[in-house]
Amino acid sequence: MNLTELMVDLVKDGLKHDIRSFQMRARRVAEASKDNNPELAKAIIRTLKTTPIRRQPAEWQPASNHLPVDQDSRQSLVREEETVVANKPHWDHLIAKTIKEFVFERQNEQKLVSHGLQPARSLLLEGPPGVGKTMTARWLASELELPLITLDLTTVINSLLGKTGNNIKSVLDYARSKKCVLLLDEFDSIAKRRSDDSDVGELKRLVTVLLQTIDDWPHTSILVAATNHGELLDPAIWRRFDHVLHFSPPNKTDVVRFLTDRKVDQKTSNEIASVYTEKSYSSLERMLHKAKKAALLYEIDHNESIRQAFGLKSQNISERDARDSEILKLHSEGLNKTQISSQLGISRPTVRRVIKKWQEGDNNA
Ligand SMILES: Nc1ncnc2c1ncn2[C@@H]1O[C@H](COP(=O)(O)OP(=O)(O)O)[C@@H](O)[C@H]1O
Ligand SMILES: [Mg+2]
Incomplete structure (x- = not known):
């Protein structure tokens, strides 16, 4: 050949x-x-x-992997990924403590099981959008080195009801068959649908299936449910989880901590925190992303670009203005360029340029 x-x-x-x-x-x-x-x-x-061989995301794996698909459309019902979350999510004290203990318990799962004790298996994450619920599930999977299987309930619930039941069951069976973190995202979709749907019987059965799943969840795997509308969930559901974590939107201190963690300078972070009104980490992240792109494309300073993205007054310009007026002040007092340069610690060419520009501006006027 x-x-x-x-x-x-x-x-x-x-x-x-x-x-x-x-x-x-x-x-x-x-x-x-x-x-x-x-x-x-x-x-x-x-x-x-x-070169290390990376395991492929499940979507790429051959069909023999039996990733559950919708019977009609053959579309995949779940996402399966090996997650690597570089940044730990920002949590308040209570969440951080609970998650830390949860991870510790999971890492010592064998020890507990061998003494007949059940390690914690399930978490319900509740809170407004964009505060890190999904991110926390991803982080957990990454920390415990387990694949993350995500079932977004809004997408399955949109299919015909009879099918929804089968779809959900096939996903649950699949997830139960392997060691993983199963994330049931947008968990309230079922409850929402229940309140405005005529086919109450079928939905009741679905809820029963889900409750059963939480109860029988194997101790080798982790079940995480996330919801933006905890109030729509039946108390019977809440009770079944080992832990319920309430996520809050970031307050001023959280915003500052989040920004300084991402290398935004302290002064800018403080200023952003005092003008920032959207209450989510995800919008902060989006603004930072936008600023990063602008900094690169327009070759502006990163911090400056962030100030612009959040609508703050440019720091560079005001600093530059201040510097220029210092130079001109000394110039008007009769100091020569070398003296100004050494007194202010600014290079001679800069001093010369500032004075020249000012003189030209004067002539143009
Ligand atoms: N607590 C947090 N700490 C750090 N980043 C966060 C946090 N919450 C949200 N983000 C950022 O916003 C993005 C979307 O958050 P996500 O976890 O999907 O929110 P939720 O599931 O609560 O709606 C994340 O990928 C991350 O970049
Ligand atoms: Mg989410």
């Missing part, structure tokens, strides 16, 4: 995510190019040896 054919097959392996075949074929490519291009051959072998 010549090199061209080998390369074509290699590309096919890549597209099919067939790692084993890809590795073998890459070795053959290296072998085949040893004479004509020894550098390439060496580089391929080195890369094969040193």
Whole structure:
């Protein structure tokens, strides 16, 4: 087989995510190019040896993985991912404490089980949008090195009811079959639907299935439910979770802490906190993202870009204005450029430029 054919097959392996075949074929490519291009051959072998193989997100895995799909559309009902959350979410004291204990319990699961004790398995996260409920579930999965399976209940609940039941059941069965964190996101969708739907019987059955699931949840896995509308949930549901965590929107101190953590300077963070009225971390994150892009695209200072994004007065300009007027003041007092430069600790070219600009402005006037 010549090199061209080998390369074509290699590309096919890549597209099919067939790692084993890809590795073998890459070795053959290296072998085949040893004479004509020894550098390439060496580089391929080195890369094969040193690059860690990342496990693929489940959407890419072959159908044999039995990821549950909708019976009609064949669309995947859940998302499964190996999460890596670099930033720990911001939590208030009580949540931080509970999560810390929860993680500790999970890490010592074997010890507890061997003494006949059940480790905590389930969490209900309740609070307004954009305060870190989903992020917390992701972080937990990442911390405990478990895959995260997410079932967004708004999407399944939109399908026909009879189907919804089957869909949810197949997801729950799937999640129960492996060690994972199952996130039932937008958990209140069921309750909401219940209040305005005529097919009450079917929904009741669904709720029963969910309650049963929480009760029988295997101690090897973790069940996290997240809701923006805790008040819509039956008290019977609340009671079933090992822990219920109430997430609050960030207050002023939280905003400052969040921003300084993300390398925004203290003064700017304080100013933002005093003008910021949207009550969520996610909008803060969005603004920071926007500012980061603007800083890069328009080549402005990062902090300055953040000030602009939050509608604060530019710090640079006012600092520059202050500097310029110092220079001009000394200039009007008769000091020469060298004296001004050494007195203010500003470079001579800058002093010269500021004075020249001022003189030109004067002439233009
Ligand atoms: N408590 C938090 N700490 C840090 N970042 C947060 C927090 N809450 C939200 N964010 C940011 O906002 C994004 C969306 O938050 P998310 O967890 O989806 O909110 P929720 O599920 O409560 O609606 C997150 O990916 C993260 O960037
Ligand atoms: Mg969410």
